[in-house]
Amino acid sequence: MCESTAYLITPEGERKLMEYVVDVVPKDNGRLALTDILGEEKIIEGMLKEIRLLEHKIVIENIK
Known part of the structure; x- marks a missing residue:
């Protein structure tokens, strides 16, 4: 399987955003669209830090 789990890094620590992520697409204004294996999409404000x-x-690092 090639799915991944997305985590957000904030000053408070790391928290899980979404499991079974298959697509990460940069959007405008510092946002990322995450899509899981079932097609559910989340729009996240942040910057891709590493894969x-x-x-x-x-x-993903919080940019606020």
Whole structure:
């Protein structure tokens, strides 16, 4: 399987945003569209910090 889990890094720590993510698409104004394997989409304000393919982990940093 090639799905990953997306996490948001904030000053308070790391929190899980979405599991089974298959697409990450940059949008305007510092937003990212995350889509899971079932087609559910979340729009997140943040910056892509890293993708760890072997760990199936997407790390997004809060930009506020």
